[in-house]
Amino acid sequence: MRILIYGINYAPEMTGIGKYTAEMAAAMAAQSHEVRVVCAPPYYPEWRIPQGFSSRRYASELRDGVRVSRAPLWVPGRPKGISRLFHLASFALSSLPLMVRDAFWRPDIVFCVAPSLLNAPAGWAVARLSRAHAWLHIQDFEVDAAFKLGILQGSFLKRTALAAERALMKRFDTVSTISNKMLERASEKGIAPARLVRFPNWADTSLIYPLARTSRLKELLGLAPEAVVVLYSGNMGAKQGLDVLAAAALELKDHTDLAFVFCGDGPARRVVQDACGAMPNCRIIDLRPVEELNELLNLADIHVLPQRADAADLVMPSKLTGMFASGRAVIAMAEPGTELFDSVAPRGVVVPAGNARLLADAIRRLADDAPERTRLGHAGREFALASLSREAAFGALAARMNALDAARQSGVQPLQQERESS
Incomplete structure (x- = not known):
């Protein structure tokens, strides 16, 4: 045709x-x-x-x-x-x-x-x-x-x-x-x-898959080997609610065992930079070339997907497919009854959209529970293989x-x- x-x-x-x-x-x-x-x-x-x-x-x-x-x-x-x-x-x-x-x-x-x-x-x-x-x-x-x-x-x-x-x-x-x-x-x-x-x-599950080692980007970004990395990667625009994630990072600025990485570009990058760019445990980086995509997604111990409540079910974040395929734990902001909630809840952590304090609490709890991160990562990977x-x-x-x-x-x-x- x-x-x-x-x-x-x-x-x-x-x-x-x-x-x-x-x-x-x-x-x-x-x-x-x-x-x-x-x-x-x-x-x-x-x-x-x-x-x-x-x-x-x-x-x-x-x-x-x-x-x-x-x-x-x-x-x-x-x-x-x-x-x-x-x-x-x-x-x-x-x-x-x-x-x-x-x-x-x-x-x-x-x-x-x-x-x-x-x-x-x-x-x-x-x-x-x-x-x-x-x-x-x-x-x-x-x-x-x-x-x-x-x-x-x-x-x-x-x-x-x-x-x-x-x-x-x-x-x-x-x-x-x-x-x-x-x-x-x-x-x-x-x-x-x-x-x-x-x-x-x-998701290309042959291109994006769990690594059996630590991502090389962790050392390249100067992050401590033992740090739990919280990653956002993708467009930085109005729909993403990055101001909420930046506020959550500020809530956790004194938690030196955590590292926040914001990867991407767009109109909201300046908001993130102004809010938490000076934090010693925060990195704001450009998108990586496609050959480093798997290294980037495996940099995360926790993927975070912020989302504005008023954009629910008008968009379905495409970045979620790669998060699940990487086999790393996912925290998403979504409301019950939305497709994002239904996709994440069985195999990740869901918190209400727009609430930085609850997001910070969820990050802290998951950072302290390595077995749960592993379990959720496996569940997300299985879902990616079966459905994504x-x-x-x-x-x-x-x-x-x-x-x-x-x-x-x-x-x-x-x-x-x-x-x-x-």
Whole structure:
């Protein structure tokens, strides 16, 4: 099949949506599909374009058997509110000529990745022009999250944005997302069950696995060999609630047997730096290259996943897959009834979102209980192998695409088939 993937984020971004989109595209190409990608140059989570890429010029490359076309975009220094919208709009506009060009390639599937929904109208239009199956994959419910997190405000703007989102989503032949709760949210927005697919994020359990030794990064960072390392690794943005983790670290600043490592970049890194950067038992470091990812995740004795309560079930933190795969204990901030709570509670420690004192207490208790850390780490690893592997994640995707391919070869239009079954 010919598959056109359209999304702002892509490799070599090492975290977030770009990582998963690139791995998915490479896996499709390895299955003998013809795959093209229209995306932006890498900028996330640092919010700057690295050397070797341009924010002003179109470019193309062949990566892992995939033809990748990059459209220019504007990257704000401080991505907030209206500046973030201009950023997304700049890519939606600049990528349009590439999408029109690829309509003449006659793809069988146009696979749009959200964020950003601003791309979706062009993706849907190209699918219709080329008589392709229009597929929308939702990593975050960005409209809901933007208003709940205060990135966007105003009741009229909210009603307008939600109405436009609903109308747009209902036009796609297939809508997929990464968790059961997010599927429920999509259903509440009017998407027929027959058009919904669960396509979760995954961990490469052969690349990320428990080490039988201490991570080399511990010595490299100047941490005491006996220190219990509390690690946060990933994007440092508004959704992550890093101010709560920083406050918990301050609560434990005199506990010299603990070491806190914050790894990543983004708008909230300055908050972390100002709050606890001067602590002798705290390290704030950049993302490590992909070949050091397993060393990084095994640096943790305790992984911590902070999360703002108002973002619950609008996003499902992708970093959780690697945490479990590493075989290290996990503490997450989540509320009962959310998918994050249900995922972590049987095999980790869950504390209420937004409460730094309770988070600090949970870190202290788990730091004092090495056998419990080991037990939780084993449970998380087993869960990753059973439910979060690439093979498990690609099962639903492959089944849906095989059905679409069979319909195409039999002469049944995918859109018609979808409507008849719904």
